[in-house]
Amino acid sequence: MEQTAMERLHLASQMSLKLYKQPLLLTDSGGKDSAVICKLAENAGIPFEICHSHTTADAPETVYHVRKRAKEYEEKGIKYTIILPTYQGKRTSMWDLIPKKLMPPTRIARYCCAVLKETAGKDRFVVTGVRWAESTKRATTSGALEVQNSDRKKKLILNNDNEEDRQLFENCQMKGKRVCNPIIDWTDRDVWDYLTDQKVEVNPLYNEGFCRVGCVGCPVARKNRYAEFARYPAYQRNYIRAFERMLEARKASGKANDMRWGTGEDVFHWWMEDGVLPGQVNIWEDYENALD
Structure with a gap:
């Protein structure tokens, strides 16, 4: 599996240097999958750079872990860029984005990812740690090589490394970001086995029982x-x-309050799907306040 993943990286590297005149750009979220693709790229001996999109809502441990990785890679002579988020030409954050979007981010409306995480890599050949095992949807919408497009029907997805597919991918005139997902077919066990075998230091949150570090x-x-x-x-x-x-922004813009949200806490409970209705007393919160 390591050999297959490195072959995918070698192919993507050749295309990146030929089509973009720049090395591959690896996206590092600070999680285990990102750690794998970075180590694979090192072992493959290809030129590459790394970038991390600072979402402003990552856990402190993730922020410190990424800064440490950035320093280590820079000392190895590998460019590592931490990208601060912008929206409509201005610096932004999760907390500024929510009022501007007039709605909370949800599993369906994931505008936060689009703005805070997925803007990196314009006009570059990008490498991600996306894997089919992460969700059933990715099994049909992601491949080892992709040419992304705003129109999902026009997205080019390839999983085979034969000459015909390689030429199709390399000669594709469709506009869009090119992506390599070298560990697309790896399981969680494969990821952890590789990290253990290669003695890669991971985000400390995993050692405290976290399964994800988004x-x-x-x-x-x-x-x-x-x-x-x-x-x-x-x-x-x-x-x-x-x-x-x-x-406040919804009221100023004349948006209807169909959800009957009265306060920010009402929105939070709705967002958390915790069963606390707008205006309903949260007994645990009152209990904690009484203890204080």
């Missing part, structure tokens, strides 16, 4: 969000304040 409160994490907010209460307060400003 943004704190990400709707994709579902019930794991409760543990995240218990560990990082300041992030919960940030979301509630952002929801308060979102309600």
Whole structure:
């Protein structure tokens, strides 16, 4: 599997140097899959650069881990860029984005990913740690090599490394970011076995029982969000304040309040799907306040 993944990287590297005149750009989220593709690229001996999109909602441990990795790679002579998010030409954050979008981010409306994570790699050949094992949807929408397009029907996805497919991918005139997913067919066990074998230091959150290390409160994490907010209460307060400003922005723009949200906390409970209705007393919160 390592050999196949490195062959994919070698192919993508050749195309990147030929088509873009630049080395591959590896995207590092600070998670285990990113750690694998970076180590694979090192072992493959290809030229590459790394970038990390700072989402402003990552856990502190992830932020420190990424900074450490950036320093280590820079000392190896490998360019590592931490990209600060922008929206409509201005610096932004998760907390500024929510009021501007007039709605909370959800599993369906993941505008936060589009703005905070997926803007890197314009006019570059990008490498990601996307894997089919992460979701059933990715099994049909992602491949080892991709030419992405805003129209999903026009997206080019290839998994075979034969001469015909290689020429099709290399000569494709379709506009869009080119992507290589070298570990697309790896399982979680494959990932952890490789990291252990290669003695790669991972995000410390994995050693504390975390299965994923994305943004704190990400709707994709579902019930794991409760543990995240218990560990990082300041992030919960940030979301509630952002929801308060979102309600003010919705009112100013004449948006209907169909959800009958009264406060930022109402929005937060709706967002968390915790069963607490707008205006309903949260007995646990009252209990905690009584203890204080």
